[in-house]
Amino acid sequence: xxxxxxxxxxxxxxxxxxxxxxxxxxxxxxxxxxxxxxxxxxxxxxxxxxxxxxxxxxxxxxxxxxxxxxxxxxxxxxxxxxxxxxxxxxxxxxxxxxxxxxxxxxxxxxxxxxxxxxxxxxxxxxxxxxxxxxxxxxxxxxxxxxxxxxxxxxxxxxxxxxxxxxxxxxxxxxxxxxxxxxxxxxxxxxxxxxxxxxxxxxxxxxxxxxxxxxxxxxxxxxxxxxxxxxxxxxxxxxxxxxxxxxxxxxxxxxxxxxxxxxxxxxxxxxxxxxxxxxxxxxxxxxxxxxxxxxxxxxxxxxxxxxxxxxxxxxxxxxxxxxxxxxxxxxxxxxxxxxxxxxxxxxxxxxxxxxxxxxxxxxxxxxxxxxxxxxxxxxxxxxxxxxxxxxxxxxxxxxxxxxxxxxxxxxxxxxxxxxxxxxxxxxxxxxxxxxxxxxxxxxxxxxxxxxxxxxxxxxxxxxxxxxxxxxxxxxxxxxxxxxxxxxxxxxxxxxxxxxxxxxxxxxxxxxxxxxxxxxxxxxxxxxxxxxxxxxxxxxxxxxxxxxxxxxxxxxxxxxxxxxxxxxxxxxxxxxxxxxxxxxxxxxxxxxxxxxxxxxxxxxxxxxxxxxxxxxxxxxxxxxxxxxxxxxxxxxxxxxxxxxxxxxxxxxxxxxxxxxxxxxxxxxxxxxxxxxxxxxxxxxxxxxxxxxxxxxxxxxxxxxxxxxxxxxxxxxxxxxxxxxxxxxxxxxxxxxxxxxxxxxxxxxxxxxxxxxxxxxxxxxxxxxxxxxxxxxxx
Ligand SMILES: [Zn+2]
Ligand SMILES: [Zn+2]
Numbered sequence: 180x181x182x183x184x185x186x187x188x189x190x191x192x193x194x195x196x197x198x199x200x201x202x203x204x205x206x207x208x209x210x211x212x213x214x215x216x217x218x219x220x221x222x223x224x225x226x227x228x229x230x231x232x233x234x235x236x237x238x239x240x241x242x243x244x245x246x247x248x249x250x251x252x253x254x255x256x257x258x259x260x261x262x263x264x265x266x267x268x269x270x271x272x273x274x275x276x277x278x279x280x281x282x283x284x285x286x287x288x289x290x291x292x293x294x295x296x297x298x299x300x301x302x303x304x305x306x307x308x309x310x311x312x313x314x315x316x317x318x319x320x321x322x323x324x325x326x327x328x329x330x331x332x333x334x335x336x337x338x339x340x341x342x343x344x345x346x347x348x349x350x351x352x353x354x355x356x357x358x359x360x361x362x363x364x365x366x367x368x369x370x371x372x373x374x375x376x377x378x379x380x381x382x383x384x385x386x387x388x389x390x391x392x393x394x395x396x397x398x399x400x401x402x403x404x405x406x407x408x409x410x411x412x413x414x415x416x417x418x419x420x421x422x423x424x425x426x427x428x429x430x431x432x433x434x435x436x437x438x439x440x441x442x443x444x445x446x447x448x449x450x451x452x453x454x455x456x457x458x459x460x461x462x463x464x465x466x467x468x469x470x471x472x473x474x475x476x477x478x479x480x481x482x483x484x485x486x487x488x489x490x491x492x493x494x495x496x497x498x499x500x501x502x503x504x505x506x507x508x509x510x511x512x513x514x515x516x517x518x519x520x521x522x523x524x525x526x527x528x529x530x531x532x533x534x535x536x537x538x539x540x541x542x543x544x545x546x547x548x549x550x551x552x553x554x555x556x557x558x559x560x561x562x563x564x565x566x567x568x569x570x571x572x573x574x575x576x577x578x579x580x581x582x583x584x585x586x587x588x589x590x591x592x593x594x595x596x597x598x599x600x601x602x603x604x605x606x607x608x609x610x611x612x613x614x615x616x617x618x619x620x621x622x623x624x625x626x627x628x629x630x631x632x633x634x635x636x637x638x639x640x641x642x643x644x645x646x647x648x649x650x651x652x653x654x655x656x657x658x659x660x661x662x663x664x665x666x667x668x669x670x671x672x673x674x675x676x677x678x679x680x681x682x683x684x685x686x687x688x689x690x691x692x693x694x695x696x697x698x699x700x701x702x703x704x705x706x707x708x709x710x711x712x713x714x715x716x717x718x719x720x721x722x723x724x725x726x727x728x729x730x731x732x733x734x735x736x737x738x739x740x741x742x743x744x745x746x747x748x749x750x751x752x753x754x755x756x757x758x759x760x761x762x763x764x765x766x767x768x769x770x771x772x773x774x775x776x777x778x779x780x781x782x783x784x785x786x787x788x789x790x791x792x793x794x795x796x797x798x799x800x801x802x803x804x805x806x807x808x809x810x811x812x813x814x815x816x817x818x819x820x821x822x823x824x825x826x827x828x829x830x831x832x833x834x835x836x837x838x839x840x841x842x843x844x845x846x847x848x849x850x851x852x853x854x855x856x857x858x859x860x861x862x863x864x865x866x867x868x869x870x871x872x873x874x875x876x877x878x879x880x881x882x883x884x885x886x887x888x889x890x891x892x893x894x895x896x897x898x899x900x901x902x903x904x905x906x907x908x909x910x911x912x913x914x915x916x917x918x919x920x921x922x923x924x925x926x927x928x929x930x931x932x933x934x935x936x937x938x939x940x941x942x943x944x945x946x947x948x949x950x951x952x953x954x955x
Pocket of ligand 1: 288289290291292293310311312313314315
């Protein structure tokens, strides 16, 4: 006879709200075990009793065949006394203070649910809020843990008998699916005009009525007419319009006051995406992942997508539907044939404000842009934008980390002090640490206004509650004027650790790659406050988590007029030209005709006299200077625009590198004046702008490799971390990797967090941890 045993099994990780308990239940039935499973604030607790060999099989299956969305971090098993119970049950959640469970990010609609809402015979046909334990909203509606309906915004809806039966049946796909709902009992759609007046949908002449589907058909009709509709989604509102309707897109861009920043698109499926973009296999995988990010793809020549979607850009950001509502908008059911190749789906906000989440706020703030509002009555607890990724060298790399990714933790491998890292000013995120985990917030945005700061604070309060963490240490950027820095100084009774911007970039890259040793760090970006009070941004560091040495940087040039210097790339161009040519400025540059002479004279005087000027080693400003010298862009409407256009102009396959010089001062300086001189000469000789732009990129790549090789001569370091917004430039990144590979360096890039300032908070956290550990 088999030996009877009882095991107590604690499972930690993302195991709540992902169908884990029904999975355990079914497994227990299969192996004839008795006992129970329940959610705890730590994860899931199982007690299983039965034949010894069956228990062993149960444990193996538990870790190897867990549900697709579960992410097991840790399993602790111990034997306990037999209770001789006869059945296996799912128990109510246990509450316990000061513990943490990992909350699941929102998950795109699964195939099973899609079958339900596209099948005219299913009770959920056309129902835009269909979900199950394998899919649906999580982070955006969870108010507290443990994850139960009562702690989500779904508590306002009482389940009907059918839904309750699904919810209660351990064998059902919707067993304990907290947001479970149907057309009888769940949230519903409402279409209104800008004044909030109900817009009636026209019912189908025959067949049963389906109010949600009729509303969706009315929205489709309006979108087809070229209207802009504000649509409430998972983490906030989108503005939607037909991406092939040039008039609609242009009008929306003008009303949204959105400058030339690219709009994101949504297409029904991969084959629709392939009609506007080149989709490789790895891109397809990213598009179809349950996280459903916006994927940056090369635009297909001749596509009918309006050029106003992404002016001056040869890529498009596209995502697939991630809620039933989105899928139904594309007519994803036998009764509504597809009509759109793609819809513009851009964040529902005005210029740089956070994405809008409530119906009232939408009507108040978005009325000047949208012709109609598609609302629903499921409250959004946590606001979040769509995430943006790009596939590079076969791997999905995050450029904006939000819906679908947050609050998934980053495992740092060893326990940290509890820290709040406040992040940067642009593309802000913050980072909390707990145990071995870094919890990086969703993309907050540019911390330049009160609304965004509020978003920062509400998200911080939420994540502190969900993860039961109350840090006593704060990490902040050295820039005294950043709102994130000021926030850190307004909090009483905390330890504060100031972290240099580019050190944080490199530490962030190290942390996500599991490196904890001295490396060469190349941090190229637009702006970061230096320890000498100047604006850094073309930096070569030798760094670990505790220290950094600035070993080399791009030679300083003066920047006149503060923020205006960032908005007007021609100011950087003028400064670089003065550095190279002195008073004898070269003739025939496009700049002289396109910028008023009076303004040029004024800034020239400022530069010559050093009025209202700072010194900068910024790579971003160097890109600005070259873009302006080449006549591509003299004024920008969004951050990084000139650099993007310079990248777009560069013609692949162009050979050649411009000269530059190394000055071995302390720190070393990389003098790019010979390069600027060559660029001007080639331009005057009539060389094509595309070739010059390419050679500029080639030069930076070779320069990075040369400086790294020079550093390796002085210290045996072979690992190079690349970070900073400049490495979002694929033309530069490709060439830099090739040049570093020629010298046999081991190169590390970002994957989980963005190379731009969105990844900064992670680096701040690990540096602050090292500083505190060192003291104690
Ligand atoms: Zn599902
Ligand atoms: Zn129901």
